[in-house]
Structures are given as structure tokens and as C-alpha cells.
Amino acid sequence: MKTGKQKIILAAKILSVLFLALIIAFYLFRDAVLRQTIAKVSNEMEIDYNSTFSVKKASFDGISGVNLSDIVLVPKNADTLFKIQKLKTSVNLWQLAVGNLQLGTLEIKNGFIQLVKKGKVRNFDAFLKKDNQTEINNEKRDYAQFTYRIISKALNLVPTDMVLDNLSFRLNDNEKKATINFQKLRLVNKQLETSIKVQTNTFTQRWKIKGFADPRNKKADIRFVNIDTGAIKVPYFDERYNLKSSFDSIRLNIQNIDKDGDELHIDGFMAITNLKINHQKIASKDVILKNAKFDYRFLLGSDFISIDSTSTVQFNKIKFHPYLAYETEEDTIYKLKVAIPKMKAQDFISSLPDGLFTHFQGMEANGNFDYKLDFMFNKNKPNQLVFDSKLNKENLKITKYGEANLNKLNGEFVYRALIKNVLQRPVLVGSVNPNYTPLYQISPYLRKCVLTTEDPSFFSHRGFINEAFKQSIVKNIKTKKFSRGASTISMQLVKNVFLSREKTVSRKLEEILLVYILENNRIVSKERMLEVYFNIIEWGPDVYGIGEASRFYFQKAPSELSLNECLYLARIIPSPKKFMYQFNDQGMLKDFAIKQESFLTNIMFRRGLLSPDDTIYKSLPILISGPAKSFIKFKVQDSMQIKVDSLVVDEEFDL
Numbered sequence: 001m002k003t004g005k006q007k008i009i010l011a012a013k014i015l016s017v018l019f020l021a022l023i024i025a026f027y028l029f030r031d032a033v034l035r036q037t038i039a040k041v042s043n044e045m046e047i048d049y050n051s052t053f054s055v056k057k058a059s060f061d062g063i064s065g066v067n068l069s070d071i072v073l074v075p076k077n078a079d080t081l082f083k084i085q086k087l088k089t090s091v092n093l094w095q096l097a098v099g100n101l102q103l104g105t106l107e108i109k110n111g112f113i114q115l116v117k118k119g120k121v122r123n124f125d126a127f128l129k130k131d132n133q134t135e136i137n138n139e140k141r142d143y144a145q146f147t148y149r150i151i152s153k154a155l156n157l158v159p160t161d162m163v164l165d166n167l168s169f170r171l172n173d174n175e176k177k178a179t180i181n182f183q184k185l186r187l188v189n190k191q192l193e194t195s196i197k198v199q200t201n202t203f204t205q206r207w208k209i210k211g212f213a214d215p216r217n218k219k220a221d222i223r224f225v226n227i228d229t230g231a232i233k234v235p236y237f238d239e240r241y242n243l244k245s246s247f248d249s250i251r252l253n254i255q256n257i258d259k260d261g262d263e264l265h266i267d268g269f270m271a272i273t274n275l276k277i278n279h280q281k282i283a284s285k286d287v288i289l290k291n292a293k294f295d296y297r298f299l300l301g302s303d304f305i306s307i308d309s310t311s312t313v314q315f316n317k318i319k320f321h322p323y324l325a326y327e328t329e330e331d332t333i334y335k336l337k338v339a340i341p342k343m344k345a346q347d348f349i350s351s352l353p354d355g356l357f358t359h360f361q362g363m364e365a366n367g368n369f370d371y372k373l374d375f376m377f378n379k380n381k382p383n384q385l386v387f388d389s390k391l392n393k394e395n396l397k398i399t400k401y402g403e404a405n406l407n408k409l410n411g412e413f414v415y416r417a418l419i420k421n422v423l424q425r426p427v428l429v430g431s432v433n434p435n436y437t438p439l440y441q442i443s444p445y446l447r448k449c450v451l452t453t454e455d456p457s458f459f460s461h462r463g464f465i466n467e468a469f470k471q472s473i474v475k476n477i478k479t480k481k482f483s484r485g486a487s488t489i490s491m492q493l494v495k496n497v498f499l500s501r502e503k504t505v506s507r508k509l510e511e512i513l514l515v516y517i518l519e520n521n522r523i524v525s526k527e528r529m530l531e532v533y534f535n536i537i538e539w540g541p542d543v544y545g546i547g548e549a550s551r552f553y554f555q556k557a558p559s560e561l562s563l564n565e566c567l568y569l570a571r572i573i574p575s576p577k578k579f580m581y582q583f584n585d586q587g588m589l590k591d592f593a594i595k596q597e598s599f600l601t602n603i604m605f606r607r608g609l610l611s612p613d614d615t616i617y618k619s620l621p622i623l624i625s626g627p628a629k630s631f632i633k634f635k636v637q638d639s640m641q642i643k644v645d646s647l648v649v650d651e652e653f654d655l
Contacts, residue, residue: 034058034059034060034066035058038055038058041053042054045073049075049126049127050075050076050126051073051074051075051076051081051126052072052073052074052075052076053072053073054070054071054072055068055069055070055071056069056070056071057069057070061088061090062090065088065089065090065105066088066089066090067086067087067088068084068086068087068088069085069086069087070083070084070085071083071084071087071111075123075124075125075126078116078121078122078123079114079116079118079123079172080114080123081113081114081115081123081124082111082112082113082114083111083112084108084110084111084112084167085109085110085111086107086108086109086110087106087107087108087109087111088105088106088107088108089104089105089106089107089159090104090105104159104160104161105159105160105161105162106159106161106162106163106164107162107163107164108163108164108165108167109164109165109166110165110166110167111166111167111168112167112168112169112170113167113168113169113170114168114169114170114171114172115170115171115172115173116170116172117172117173117174118174119174142302142303143264143300143301143302143303143304143305144259144262144263144264144300144301144302145259145264145302147264147300148257148259148264148300151218151257155215155216155218156215158213158215159187159215160187160190160215160216161187161188162185162186162187163185163186163187164182164184164185165183165184165185166181166182166183167181167182167185168180168181168182169181169182171236173236173240175201176201176236176239176240177200177201178198178199178200178235178236179197179198179199179200180196180197180198180235181196181197181198181199182194182195182196183195183196183197187213190212190213190214191211191212191213192209192210192211192212192213192222193208193210194207194208194209194210195208195227196208196209198233198235200235200236200238200239201239202238202239203233203235205226205227205228205232205233206226206227206228207224207225207226207227207232208224208225208226208227209222209223209224209225210222210223210225211223218254218256218257218258219254219255219256220252220253220254221251221252221253221254222251222252223249223250223251224249224250224251224252225248225249226248226249231246231247231248231274231276232246232247232248232249233245233246234246234247241279242279242280243277243278243279244276244277244278244279245275245276245277245278246274246275246276247272247273247274247275247276248273248274249272249273250270250271250272251269251270251271251272252268252270253268253269253270254266254267254268255267255268255269256268262301262302263299263300263301264298264299264300264301265297265298265299266296266297266298266300267296267297267298268295268296269293269294269295269296270293270294270296271291271292271293271294272289272291272292272293273290273291273292274288274289274290274291275288275289275292276288276289280504281503281504281505282356282504282505282506283355283356283504283505283506283507284500284502284504284506285355285358286354286355287353287354287355287356287506288353288354288355289315289316289353290315290316290354291314291315291316292313292314292315293312293313293314293315294311294312294313294314295311295312295313295314296311297310297311303327303328303329304325304326304327304328304329305325305326306323306324306325306326306335307322307323307324307325308323309321309322309323309337309339311323315351315353316350316351317343317347317348317350317351318340318343318347318348318351319340319341319343320338320339320340320341320371321338321339321341322336322337322338323335323336323337323338324336331378331379331380331381332378332379332380333376333377333378333379334375334376334377334379335375335376335377336373336374336375336376337372337373337374337375338371338372338373339370339371339372339373340369340370340371340372341370342368342369342370342394343368343369343370344367344368345365345366345367345368345369345396346364346365346366348369349363349364349365355506356505356506356509357506357509357510357513358403358506358510359402359403359404359498359499359510359514360402360403360404360510360513361402361403362400362401362402362403363398363400363401363402364398364399364400365396365397365398365399366395366396366397366399367393367394367395367396367397368393368394368395368396369391369392369393369394369396370391370392371389371390371391371392372388372389372390373388373389373390374386374387374388374389375387375388391516393520397521398517398521404494404498404499404510404514406498406514406517406518406523406524407523407524408497409493409497409518409523409524409528409529409532410523410524410528411430412428412429412430412431412432413428413429413430414426414427414428414429415427415428415429415496415497415536415544417496417501417536417538417544418500418501419501420501421500421502424542424544425542427535427536427544427545429532429535429536433547434547435545435547435548435551436535436545436547437534437535437545437546437547437557437558438531439527439530439531439534441557441558441559442534442546442558442559443558443559443560443561443566445561445562445563445566445567445614446534446546446558446561446566446569446570447530448566448604448609448610449566449567449569449570449600449604450534450569450570450573451489452570452600452603452604452607452609453570453571453573453600454488454489454492454570454573455488455489455490456607458488458489458490458526458530459526461488461490461519462516462519462520463488463490463491463515463516463518463519463520464488464491464515464516488515489529489530489533490515490518490519490529491511491512491515492533492537493529493532493533493536494511494514494515494518495507495511496536496537497532497536498514499511499514534546535547537573538576538577539552539569539572539573539576540552540553540572540576540577540579540628541576541577541631543576546558546569549569550565550569551626552626552627552628553565553568553569553624553625553626553628554623554624554625554626555625555626562617562620563610563614563615563617563618564597564617564618564620564621564622565622567597567600567601568582568589568597568622570600571593571596571597571600579628579631580628580631580632580633583624583632585633585634585635586634586635587623587624587629587632587634588621588622589621589622601615601618
């Protein structure tokens with residue numbers, strides 16, 4: 001009778017013999033297996049991807065090594081996808097025995113991988129087709145399990161020892177070209193060293209990637225630097241998207257990739273120095289971020305993907321903790337939280353990226369502040385959007401203004417609108433200007449109408465209307481574009497007086513910060529802000545301020561305007577240069593304009609801003625009598641009809 005220990009030893013011996021037998025069998029028939037495998041891959045490429053795959057020569061090297069030469073993949077009627085002259089690799093037999101393909105070594109010499117687009121034809125389209133099974137299967141994906149499986153498979157294909165010589169990655173997007181050539185890449189004893197040449201239609205550079213890489217333990221710490229002098233330029237994006245960007249160095253650190261129960265944790269950090277970005281939608285100047293670091297912790301579960309709140313983003317002296325989440329447990333929910341711990345206001349101002357906040361350069365402040373943002377959007381219940389922004393101040397005071405001196409609004413100044421980067425004629429905001437109109441000399445009807453259309457809660461808010469902002473976000477998400485804004489009169493005033501009209505990220509961020517400072521530090525009274533607003537806004541072609549507008553349209557002073565005239569002036573503020581399209585060829589308001597006027601009137605009635613006595617003369621038509629009349633296209637009457645009409649009139653008078 002054998003003991004338990006003897007049975008285990010016997011079983012181990014049997015397994016060893018079986019494994020040895022498998023190795024011997026594999027060794028004897030491996031060439032046939034290799035040829036069969038290549039033929040199978042070639043057949044799959046032909047049937048599934050309409051591509052030709054070929055290997056000119058294939059042989060084994062030792063027990064686990066494979067040598068291949070002249071490997072080519074060519075989609076039908078398209079450019080070659082990849083071609084490699086020589087490839088030598090080895091696999092981990094123990095991992096292969098349990099069904100995992102894990103590369104041990106890899107050597108590649110002389111090859112390229114290229115993505116080509118000519119017109120609308122791309123040489124990789126066949127490999128982007130969707131898996132029908134994925135579309136049929138409506139089961140929820142386990143994000144943690146799926147991601148961990150993908151990462152593990154990808155890292156298993158990264159060899160522990162690697163030598164690449166002259167391997168190029170090419171991109172040709174309708175002659176917008178970029179080539180990244182790995183002239184040399186060595187991964188030996190977990191140390192990575194490369195020599196890279198980058199060539200585009202606009203520049204040529206030499207880069208280097210070096211550092212530590214351990215694919216089996218899922219760890220890495222690598223740096224991206226420039227061999228030549230100057231910053232590293234990012235290829236392709238400058239030609240394709242007109243986005244010019246560069247940096248001095250990037251560091252990527254992966255400390256841990258671990259699946260603990262149902263959750264996957266990915267920890268590490270990324271750092272970049274002297275990042276420079278230039279794009280017309282971002283800012284009119286180069287945006288420069290000197291130092292930035294992201295200490296990240298990604299968390300993935302069965303029904304969520306998130307950046308954990310223990311993560312930290314830091315650029316210059318600004319540090320904050322972000323929380324981002326995408327959840328699918330019941331509804332599809334997006335979450336964003338930002339927390340800036342207590343910091344000095346001056347450190348914040350001095351840390352703002354150059355080029356992004358040009359009007360803040362030279363600004364100085366005392367005191368401290370902290371900030372929190374809480375945002376949540378439920379795709380299935382969009383109207384339940386959460387947007388909560390809170391800034392807590394501690395002895396915060398602006399001691400010196402930068403380029404945008406907000407105190408300017410309290411005195412006389414010259415205003416010049418900037419349209420398409422062209423300065424318009426100067427308009428003096430002050431009593432010396434005969435068209436300047438103090439607030440008390442403006443018709444009360446006009447004040448009520450403009451506040452109703454532009455900013456009903458102007459006298460009670462502090463620069464922003466939270467509910468309008470929420471509705472703007474919901475509308476923009478639904479339409480997938482910036483189709484609705486949430487500008488208050490305060491925001492319009494700051495934009496007009498201190499900023500340009502360019503639609504850039506820089507201008508919008510500066511607008512938000514300047515409005516907050518203006519409204520929360522009581523620099524200018526609400527009455528003065530409204531008075532300046534009425535005297536500078538554009539009200540027609542080369543018409544600025546209510547003094548010019550009332551005479552341009554009606555040959556009246558602002559105090560003499562009727563309710564109908566005020567309703568008209570308030571409605572055209574969004575598109576004042578297109579006012580003429582409000583009228584038909586008889587010089588009367590079109591139906592759509594009359595409906596807008598009625599809608600606005602009803603709102604003012606409901607809010608108690610108008611009484612029945614105010615509308616006694618409401619039925620009278622709008623008559624444009626000033627210079628604006630020349631912009632309206634009137635119908636030219638037939639000369640014979642004019643004579644007939646004249647005779648009829650004469651006969652009537654004779655009677």
C-alpha cells in the first residue's frame with residue numbers, strides 16, 4: 001500500500017514523463033506545425049481581412065526559438081501594412097503549456113509598419129470591422145476583468161529581452177507624413193535604451209527613450225528626452241489639426257497593476273516639463289506649462305471606471321485632487337469632482353500657464369482660498385444634472401491688477417471693440433461724449449426689456465446664474481456642441497471691455513475669473529456696470545451704445561423710446577448687424593419678429609414688469625425713421641401703379 005507522499009511523487013514522475021514526451025513530440029513535428037500555423041494565419045487573413053500574409057522563410061532555433069524572414073502583410077488594393085526583413089523570437093514553454101503566449105526574447109531587423117490614407121481609402125480599414133458577436137451580446141462588460149485581461153496579454157507580448165534595429169512606424173494621411181524610426185532599441189536586464197529618428201514634412205529630430213521596464217512584474221519608469229537641442233516636437237498634429245505642441249521631457253512611471261477581488265488598481269505617475277501648445281481654439285498665443293505632474297490611481301470595477309480622489313494633479317504651485325468616474329450599474333452616470341486645498345492666492349496667480357491668462361500677468365493678491373467642484377450627469381436623467389462650485393476665501397484681496405484693471409469701469413475710458421482681431425473706432429465712455437447716456441436718462445422700458453432678455457437676475461447674482469449654467473451644460477451635452485451659452489451681463493461687460501471676441505478656451509477662462517473678481521470684491525456697483533453696458537454694446541453696423549442706437553433707428557433720445565421700440569432694441573442685441581432681416585419689403589416687422597415681441601411682452605407681464613396701462617399704444621407698428629432705414633430693402637413700386645394711385649388720391653380730394 002503506497003503512502004500519500006509516494007503517490008504524489010509517482011504522479012509528479014508521470015507528469016514529468018508526459019511533459020518530456022510532449023516536448024519530444026513537439027521537437028519532432030515542430031517544422032510541420034510551424035508551416036501549418038503560418039498557412040492557417042495566411043488563410044484567415046485572406047478570408048477575414050481580404051489581405052495577403054506571407055513568410056518567405058521560417059525555422060526553429062533551439063527548443064523555443066523561431067526565426068522568420070520577409071514577413072509581409074498587404075491588404076488587397078491598398079498599401080502594404082507591414083513588412084519585416086528578419087524576426088527572431090522565443091516563447092515561454094511553461095506559459096504556453098497553460099494556454100498563455102508569453103514572449104521571452106525578440107529581435108527585429110529592418111522593417112516598417114505603416115498606416116496610409118489616400119482620399120477616403122485606408123490600408124487598415126479591414127482590421128477595424130466590428131465583431132458581430134459583440135454587437136449581439138448585450139451583457140454588461142466587466143471593466144476590471146476585461147482591462148486586466150487585455151493588459152496581461154499585451155505585457156506578455158513584450159519580451160524581457162528585446163533588440164530592434166531599423167524598425168519604422170510610418171503615417172501617411174493624404175500626404176501629411178510622419179515617420180518614427182527606431183534606429184536602435186535595447187531592453188536588457190530590464191533596462192531600456194533607444195535611439196529614434198523622427199521625420200515629418202515640417203521637421204526632423206532625434207529622440208531617446210530610456211529607463212526601467214519590467215513587463216512580467218508590470219512595472220516601468222521611463223523617460224522621453226531629446227538628443228538634439230531644443231524641445232521635442234509632436235509630429236503629425238501640426239499638419240492634421242493645426243495643433244503645434246512640444247515639450248522638454250516626459251516621464252512615465254507604473255508602480256503597480258493589481259487585481260484585488262473585483263477591483264483593478266493601476267498606480268503611478270506622469271510628469272512633463274515645458275509643455276508648449278499653440279492652437280487657435282485654445283489661445284491666440286503659445287500656452288506654456290513649465291512643470292506638471294499627475295500622481296494617478298485608476299480604479300476599475302465590474303460596472304465603473306474611475307480616477308480615484310487620492311490622485312493628485314500639480315502644475316507649478318497649484319495642486320488639486322480630481323475624481324472622475326464613469327458608472328453603468330443602473331444608469332449611465334458621469335461624475336467629476338475637483339478639490340483644491342487651501343493655498344495662497346498669489347501662488348495661484350503666479351502658477352497660471354503663460355499665454356492662457358495673459359490679462360492676469362502682473363496681478364498681485366493677498367490671502368488664501370480653497371475650492372470645490374461637484375459635477376454629475378445622468379445620461380438617462382439629464383435634467384437632474386448636479387453642478388456645485390464653491391470657493392472659500394480667507395482675507396482675499398487684489399492689491400495690484402494686471403493688464404485687465406477692473407477699476408477702469410468706475411471712471412471715463414475709451415472703448416474700442418475688437419472684431420476679428422481688428423480694432424473698431426474709439427468710443428468715449430464719459431460725459432464729454434454727446435451720445436453717452438447716464439442710466440437715469442435711459443427709458444425704464446428699455447432697462448426692463450434688456451434685463452428680461454439678457455439677465456433677469458442681474459441685480460441679485462454674483463456674476464453667474466447657476467441654473468442657466470446647468471441648462472447650458474445639458475443642452476451642449478445633448479447636442480454634442482456648444483449650442484447654448486449662459487452669459488450674464490457681467491460676463492458680456494468683461495468680455496467687451498477687457499477681452500476679445502475670439503472663441504477660445506483662454507478667453508472663456510479669463511472671462512470667468514475676471515467676472516468672479518469683479519462681482520465678489522464689489523469693485524464696481526451694479527448700477528455703474530449696467531450703465532457702462534448700455535453705452536458700449538453693439539446695436540447695429542458701427543453703432544455702439546444706446547445714445548447712438550436710439551438715433552440710428554428712431555431719431556430719438558434714449559429717454560423718449562416707446563415700449564415697442566424698447567422691445568425691438570432688446571431683441572436685436574444677439575445679432576445687431578442683421579437687424580434688417582426683421583423687416584419685410586414694406587418696412588414692417590415680419591411674423592417671426594412679431595411672435596418674439598409677443599413672447600417677450602407676455603414674460604414681462606407675468607413677472608410684473610408691465611401693466612395694462614403700459615400697452616395702450618402697443619398696437620402701433622415699429623417705424624424705422626433714422627439712418628437704419630437705408631439698410632432695409634423696400635419693394636420698388638411699378639411707375640404706372642404709382643400714377644394710378646396718384647389719380648385716385650386726386651379724385652378723392654376733388655370729391
